[in-house]
Amino acid sequence: MCGIFGIVCASKRDDLGEVMVRAARRLSYRGYDSVGMATFTGNGQIDLRKDVGDITKTNAQLHFDAMTGDRGLLQLRWSTFGRPSTTNAQPHLTMNRDMVGAHNGNITNNPFVREDLQAEGATFESENDGETLVLLVEKYLSRGMSPEEAYTQVSHDTEGDFAQVFMRRDKHEMYAAKMGSSLYLGLADDFICVSSDLPSILEFTRKYVRLENGDLVIFDDKNYRIFRLPEQQYVERPVTVSDIDIENANKEPFAHYFIKEIHEQVEGTHNLLSLYDGTSVWQDFIEALDSADRVFMTGAGTSYHALLLGAYYFNKLARLPVFPSWGSQMLPLYAASVREGDLIVLVSQSGETKDLMNVYEWAKAKGVARTFSVVNNIGSTLALHCDGMIPICSYLEISVPATKTYTNQVLCFLYAAMKLAEHRGIPYEGITWDDLHRVPRLIQETIEMSQQPVKELASVLLEHPSMHILGHDMTHPVAMEGALKMKEVVYNHPEGMYSSEFKHGPLASVDEGYPVIFVSLPENEDLVLSHMNEVICRQGIVVHVGQPSKGYDKIAHYKLPIPAMGNPYLRRR
Ligand code: F6R
Numbered sequence: 231m232c233g234i235f236g237i238v239c240a241s242k243r244d245d246l247g248e249v250m251v252r253a254a255r256r257l258s259y260r261g262y263d264s265v266g267m268a269t270f271t272g273n274g275q276i277d278l279r280k281d282v283g284d285i286t287k288t289n290a291q292l293h294f295d296a297m298t299g300d301r302g303l304l305q306l307r308w309s310t311f312g313r314p315s316t317t318n319a320q321p322h323l324t325m326n327r328d329m330v331g332a333h334n335g336n337i338t339n340n341p342f343v344r345e346d347l348q349a350e351g352a353t354f355e356s357e358n359d360g361e362t363l364v365l366l367v368e369k370y371l372s373r374g375m376s377p378e379e380a381y382t383q384v385s386h387d388t389e390g391d392f393a394q395v396f397m398r399r400d401k402h403e404m405y406a407a408k409m410g411s412s413l414y415l416g417l418a419d420d421f422i423c424v425s426s427d428l429p430s431i432l433e434f435t436r437k438y439v440r441l442e443n444g445d446l447v448i449f450d451d452k453n454y455r456i457f458r459l460p461e462q463q464y465v466e467r468p469v470t471v472s473d474i475d476i477e478n479a480n481k482e483p484f485a486h487y488f489i490k491e492i493h494e495q496v497e498g499t500h501n502l503l504s505l506y507d508g509t510s511v512w513q514d515f516i517e518a519l520d521s522a523d524r525v526f527m528t529g530a531g532t533s534y535h536a537l538l539l540g541a542y543y544f545n546k547l548a549r550l551p552v553f554p555s556w557g558s559q560m561l562p563l564y565a566a567s568v569r570e571g572d573l574i575v576l577v578s579q580s581g582e583t584k585d586l587m588n589v590y591e592w593a594k595a596k597g598v599a600r601t602f603s604v605v606n607n608i609g610s611t612l613a614l615h616c617d618g619m620i621p622i623c624s625y626l627e628i629s630v631p632a633t634k635t636y637t638n639q640v641l642c643f644l645y646a647a648m649k650l651a652e653h654r655g656i657p658y659e660g661i662t663w664d665d666l667h668r669v670p671r672l673i674q675e676t677i678e679m680s681q682q683p684v685k686e687l688a689s690v691l692l693e694h695p696s697m698h699i700l701g702h703d704m705t706h707p708v709a710m711e712g713a714l715k716m717k718e719v720v721y722n723h724p725e726g727m728y729s730s731e732f733k734h735g736p737l738a739s740v741d742e743g744y745p746v747i748f749v750s751l752p753e754n755e756d757l758v759l760s761h762m763n764e765v766i767c768r769q770g771i772v773v774h775v776g777q778p779s780k781g782y783d784k785i786a787h788y789k790l791p792i793p794a795m796g797n798p799y800l801r802r803r
Contacts, residue, residue, distance in 0.1 A: 232320075232334030233260030235430060236303035236395035236404050237423040240451040242272030247297030249434070250304050253423070254285045254294070256430035259630040260334070261306035264288070264319035268330045269299030274399055276330055280319035300451075301404060303395045305332035305360070311340055312357030322361040324368035325353065328399045331364040334426055335392030335411040343387055363388070367396055367405075377405045378457045381446045385409065385459045391584055395424060403450045407459070408441045412582045412611075415439040415447055415454060417469065422449045427580075428609070429626065432476040439467045440609065470609060474626055487629040488719065493677065494625075498634045499641055500670040502623045506645055515620040516649050518602050519550060522573035526553045526599075528560040529577035530585050532632040533639060535711035537577045537604075540643030542704045547658045548650035557585030561592055572599040579627055579635040581610025590616065604642060606635050620646075631718045636711060641669060665795070675793045687773060687788050690745070695722050697745040698736065700729035702758060705749040705776070712749065712775075729761045742769040748786075750776035759785060 235253040250267055265288040266280025279292040289295060305320035312318035321332035337343065340359035343366060352365050366387060370380035391410025406413060406424040416423045416431035416438050425431050431438050441447060444460045458465050484490035506512050519525055527537040534556050541552040555563050574593050576586045581603060590612060593601050603612040603619045606627060613619045622638040651658045701709030706728050713726030729748065740746065746765045750758045762772045762785050774786035777794050
């Protein structure tokens with residue numbers, strides 16, 4: 231996905247590099263292939279340093295934190311055009327060496343723009359589309375155009391979704407264009423900065439401006455102006471003062487944010503229940519679901535797994551069928567049949583994920599269906615622009631792998647399904663409000679009782695580059711989410727799938743010592759035991775995650791027990 235950050239200060243700062251490294255660390259989840267930084271050193275020289283690797287490795291080699299200057303920009307790269315290498319790393323210099331810029335996102339017509347520039351005499355040092363964009367901006371600025379005119383031309387010449395930061399020797403200012411990728415402007419007391427995400431801005435200031443697609447912002451250390459490229463006019467955008475206290479967001483006493491946020495599920499679920507119980511914040515969601523002809527729910531990665539589990543809750547408790555999809559799949563799978571009266575629910579922690587933005591923009595342009603967002607970031611594009619919004623109240627997510635936000639998304643759906651059932655007068659069984667309010671305590675118990683068995687199991691699984699994680703019924707999305715988490719954290723290859731499907735081919739991958747993890751519900755015990763036996767016959771390793779029972783205890787080689795809950799709705803990974 232890549233990340234960019236740019237900053238303009240009043241005069242030379244000896245700690246500019248340190249400030250930029252702090253921003254880069256916040257953005258580090260956006261790219262580990264290479265990192266680069268460029269500053270104007272105060273005497274008009276450009277100091278450009280870049281190399282392959284993540285921010286920790288590249289900073290150790292290149293000492294970004296020792297860089298000085300009055301302006302600087304940086305990029306963290308996740309390769310798309312051109313392999314990870316120092317030359318393909320961003321930022322890129324212009325041909326005249328007077329300007330420098332970096333982007334994130336994709337210029338999808340890069341090969342054609344590059345060919346056109348080459349035909350006009352441009353020479354490229356890399357294969358990267360970021361360089362194409364830099365040379366394109368240079369082409370128009372060097373013709374004497376203003377930034378507004380130059381970027382208008384650039385917006386006509388390029389296709390794709392991206393954002394760019396750019397600075398030049400002869401002007402104490404910076405340009406940043408938002409053309410489909412996220413971009414925020416931060417207003418600090420002694421500088422102005424721009425970044426791909428909000429947490430890296432909140433690192434320095436709580437005052438920020440959310441930019442819109444088609445915005446070009448031209449800024450120095452005190453002033454900024456925003457020019458709308460499509461409408462060719464200046465606009466004012468509201469300044470938001472965030473109440474998020476990022477300075478106090480530190481991981482102590484935990485080793486890293488991933489484990490910290492696993493523990494924060496206890497407080498997070500408690501906060502969500504308190505908010506929903508004490509307000510009618512969920513009311514609009516229930517009404518939107520109830521009045522819709524059909525409900526489509528879409529999300530990416532972890533958010534998709536949460537909404538898939540939500541689809542089970544809505545069906546089982548409120549008799550509401552839901553059409554689930556990945557964000558990128560929603561339009562090819564359903565667009566032709568979405569009609570007036572339908573509701574599209576967009577599920578996203580960040581509220582900025584591009585695949586979902588595409589669905590939102592399509593729905594808005596067509597005017598066919600209502601949109602509703604289930605989000606954590608309530609200042610995000612989806613939160614602000616959809617017809618309705620319900621927050622999941624997980625506070626700031628810093629860890630790259632999502633954990634506490636998944637749990638709160640799931641809890642939000644369970645809460646909504648129970649409310650909807652009551653609203654519709656549908657009697658449901660298997661869960662009570664008291665059960666729901668036991669969730670924070672159950673999570674605490676699960677964390678406590680898992681410590682030792684998880685350590686033992688991890689030492690066994692570490693030996694295996696590949697494994698399957700199987701779920702049945704409501705544990706299917708949980709298995710998929712478990713597999714995604716392991717891929718992201720361990721970089722191995724676990725495959726999450728529906729356990730009944732396993733025998734239709736994938737079972738062939740089991741041989742002696744191959745691990746298969748079963749996430750189970752007690753009510754599916756007979757079926758799951760027979761699936762476990764299929765693995766045992768092939769001498770595979772069977773792991774059971776779920777409420778203990780005599781059957782599972784007898785068959786499984788390893789067990790990760792969870793507390794007995796007495797109802798089928800609260801099983802967790
Ligand atoms: C997984 C993870 C990603 C996100 C996905 C969607 O741990 O973090 O799979 O879940 O990129 O992001 P949001 O929910 O912000 O739309």
